[in-house]
Amino acid sequence: MKGAIWFVLIGVLLVAMALSRSVLRRLPLSTSMLYLAAGFALGPQVAGLLQVDIYSQSAMWERVTEVAVLVSLFAAGLKLRTPLRDGRWILPVRLATVSMTVTVGLVTLVGVTAMGLPVGAAVLLGGILAPTDPVLASDVQVTHPTDGDRLRFGLTGEAGLNDGTAFPFIMLGLGLLGLHEIGEFGWRWFAIDLVWAVVAGLGVGALLGTATGRLVLYLRREHREAVGLDDFLALGLIALAYGVALMLKGYGFLAVFAAGLALRRIERTEADGEEPPDDVAMAAQFAQSEEAATDKAKAPAYMAQAALGFTEQLERIGEVAVVLLLGGMISWNFLPGVAFWFIPLLFLVIRPLSVYVGLLGSRSTPMQRGLIAWFGIRGIGSVYYLTYAMQHGLPEQFSRSVAALVLATVAVSAVAHGISVTPLMARYSKRSRREADRLGVDRAALERREPARQPAGSGR
Template structure:
């Protein structure tokens, strides 16, 4: 009977979301908010169908959030259809490097001097909360591969890059807590966890994305083989890039993003910088799929678009699953008192300061800077890093208070950013159109 109820609840939730999708785009609501509310209704203070303990189930949570982030990162790479030499890349690069480092530093300082944490725990907290989320930020990301709006491109690139760029600081925090070897004077951390792991992750993704993409295109255009099952191509490339990067001691998140970027780069170079053919964008799943997939001129665009469409569908399912479970953990009894002042500080002071400093000298309008400063969405990536630390022997005495704070930050971010995304993005679109 319990299983039947779950099938009924999940089926009803998905049907409601499908029917209400167009309505949500007109209201100050997001899908994540509804998933969160549904999870809370099913949790201990509601129907009692969900009983989640993130510490006891940290291994399962790590795997679930890991998969959700990987799919979203691959989709983000496919969405960013801009040459790497284009100056537009400076915006996400600054946000994912300088702004993120500033965020880690400021959160760590607040953790030490405002919460009484050790430097190791404070740096770890900063690393967990510094990256913006590639899954929950879909409402402010690029809307299609040819979208080059600075705001949406910057937020999409930042969320994709800083999920991997935060890893060195997670390892630094664990090292300061004695849970990871840093080497004398931190040499091993700098050489391995920063330089090698970042380079190996990006390099692995670029090489595998390029090789697999070119192999598929060769088989399709020359031999009319390897046609169809582009969903398997996307999943296979995600698995190959992530697994190979981990074996090489690189950051798999960066590898998967780079693989998606490499696949899109093949299409961009084949198109000579021109927009992809309209018939490919609208007919990737039509009866003409095989004809498009084997056409030497349209095959690159078809391959990239088909992979993107599939991963975006998986991304929505992953968002629903994780946020629903997250809602099941919401409890007033677990609300940390320091969250009452720390969350406003993080969202209204630390994030804006980090963004404005990181974008000094960058080509962005005042309105774009304000929007980027506000939409520092925290979400599934932070939950992954939290459970990753738990799986690396973070003591329960530190894990539970940190989990309570991190999960509260994520829940508040889902609500406040979900309420504001529709009116703010609509206002931004109107102003951009007028200009």
């Protein structure tokens, strides 16, 4: 009987979300907010139907969140069609490196001086909370592969990159706690956990994404083989890139993101930068055109669009499952007192300061910088890093306090950013349209033409 109740509850939730999707776009709400609320209602504080314990189930949580982040990172890579030589890439790279480092440093400082944490635990907390989330941040990401808006592009690229660039800080924190070998004076951490792991992850993803994409196109164009089942292609490439990167001691998150970028790069170079035809995108969405899949001119766009469409659907399913379970873990009884001042400090001081430092001298507008500073959404990636640390021996004296703070941060982020995303992004779009009208240009077209008009590196 209890199983039947669960089927009914989940069915009602999914049908309600499907029917109300267009309404949600007009309201100061996000889907993740509603999933979180539903999980809370089903959890021990209300109905008591959902019993979730991240401490005793950390291994399960590590795997579930790992898969959700991987799918989202691959989708983020497929969404970014901008060439790597384009100056707009400087924005997410700065956010994922400079701003990331500043955030970890400031959280470490607060952790040591105000929370009484040892340096290792404070660095670990910074690494867990520094990355923005590629899953819950979908409402502020690029809306389509040719979307050249700097704000959306920067947030999408940052979320794709910093789930990998946070890993060196996680390993450093574990090392300072004596749970990971970092070598004398940190030489092993610098050489292996920082330089090699980042380079290997990006290299493996780019190589496998390019090789797999080229092989599929060759079979389809020349032999009309390997047609259909693009969902298996996407899943296979995600698993292949992630597994090979881990075997080579590289960061698998970066490999999966790079694989998505490589697959999209093939489509863009084959099309000489032209947008994918609408008929190909529609056919790929419904997987209904073998002619488009094997056509020499349309095959690259079909492959990329089909892979993106499938991973986006899978991403939504993962969001429902993980955020619902997260909601079931929320309990007032375990809310740490430190959360009442630390979370506002993180979102209103540390994140804006790190963005300001990271984007110093950039050509982003004040409004874009302000929105980037606010939309530092924390989510499933932070939960993954938390459970990863637990599975690597994080002592219980730290794991319970850190976990309570991380879960509280994710919950507050889902609510605060969910409420603000619709009005703030609507205001941004309205101002962008006014600016385009003032200049007498089509803003979207202008953004798309930038790579052809500007020398590389000039469009920061």
